[in-house]
Amino acid sequence: MLKDITFGQYFDNNSFVHKLDPRTKLILLILIIVFIFVSQNWISLSILIAFVLFSMILSKIPLRMYLKNLKAILPIIIFTMLINLFYSGNGEIEPAWTLNLFWGLKITSIALIRALYMIVRILLLIIASAELTYTTTPNSLTDGIEKLLSPLRFIGLKKVVHTLAMMMTIALRFIPTLIEETFKIMNAQKARGADLENGKLLQRIKALIPILIPLLISSVRRAYELAEAMECRCYNGGEGRVRMKQLKYCLKDYIAFLTVFAVCGLVIAINIVF
């Protein structure tokens, strides 16, 4: 159900990771993602696994939250695994064993290892990205993005950066509101006898119309109201806006940067050596 989506949700806590500057977390996440793909063997990957696990513990977010997230992307994981299982491993190296299945499909030991390797990569990717949203409020996340993109002002894109950041903040802010609204409308139409659970695919799609139209209309209405409310408070784009909370790197951020740089260096070194 919609309620189970935990990706993009913030969990209040007071851990080391929560207190990091959002820019630090963004940059380090990108670095980690890049190095997940840079790593070429199990030894370098295991260093990344260890690092991600370590940061998970540091974040003090219950493991259950991460698992819930993974459940949602289970189909993608299974799909990737099957593809890799059957279509890779036809290289020059002779596999240790080969398992022949029906229709000429076969699984080789190399393919199995490669499939596992791919899955671990995807899992790390998802966990690391989820950790960013779990530990960073949407507002500080957009602040961070705006700050990181601020060099674009030198090529005359200052307004664009601010507008994008504001749009993101608003979009994130309204996700829970829209979910709540969807449930309300669903219940109202169910009370009028709408059947949302049964029927063939086409019927089910048709059954969505009484929900989508009111939802669309109320979103547009909300947007107008919000725009008016913002104008009433003299909002006129990013021009001359100042912040109450200035973003500032502190000791924690430097420690985090150094740790991740060390991990990345290690990954490169291992890639070269092995």
Place this chain on the structure above:
Amino acid sequence: MSVLEVKNLTHTYDGNTPYMHDAVKNVSFSIEKGEIIGIIGHTGSGKSTLVQHLNGLLKPSDGEILLDNKNIWENPKNIRAIRSRVGLVFQYPEYQLFEDTVYKDIAFGPKNMGLTEQEISIRIKEICELVGIKDEYLEKSPFDLSGGEKRRVAIAGVMAMQPEIIIFDEPVAGLDPMGRASVVKMIDDYSKKYNATVLIISHNMEDMALIADKLLVMNKGELALFDTTENVFRQHEYLKSIGLNVPMVTQIMLSLREKGINIPNDIFTVEKAVDYLMTFVKGGNHNA
């Protein structure tokens, strides 16, 4: 014989999470056919959660709902049939309008019940007459109507299913006095014409005093009072202690009483207040 009976109903939200709480705790009551019941309570007292159980939108965590002495969850596949017998009009129902004409929107409920086009058109004609939607409105887009008209169309959409029990969640919220009066009249007319049982959630004590036979008072998820309107409003001190009020005119009469003027403490409508004040004034003149 009671038409609707609620037995030890408990509803727990977010079970097994840190946010777990009981929105409704061990509530039991029964309602007779044709009664108009007002449900009052502070915000967050569990009123909306309670009524969503009565037509099976929510499933009780514990306890049961009996409709004509039969548990509505006896056969979960039949829950849609229950929903056409127990109508529920949500707060701000105009936000669920979606069709391109008023006619089609009102027809949505009856169509879901599997009625034929002919039956539907008879029902729509009947209900529009009852609630005062003119024929020329039927081909208009519901989005071109005024707020009060939209509300009436949305309510008609539930009434067209001709439920024997109909529940309203804050039916007059956000309407002007005229719109409010017309919605209250619609509800009253419907209940008279079809001998329907009505439950209304409202914060407006004046409307309650006008149409409710009985009041059901919720407080922090528990049933605090369930009695005739008069008996409930007589307990004005208790109501105040749980954040509720009595009708404005009763408040005035009560403060007059405090000033030593001999007025009974059970005046809930303006008409009755006028009667008493007139006899009081006349009596006063007579004494002088």
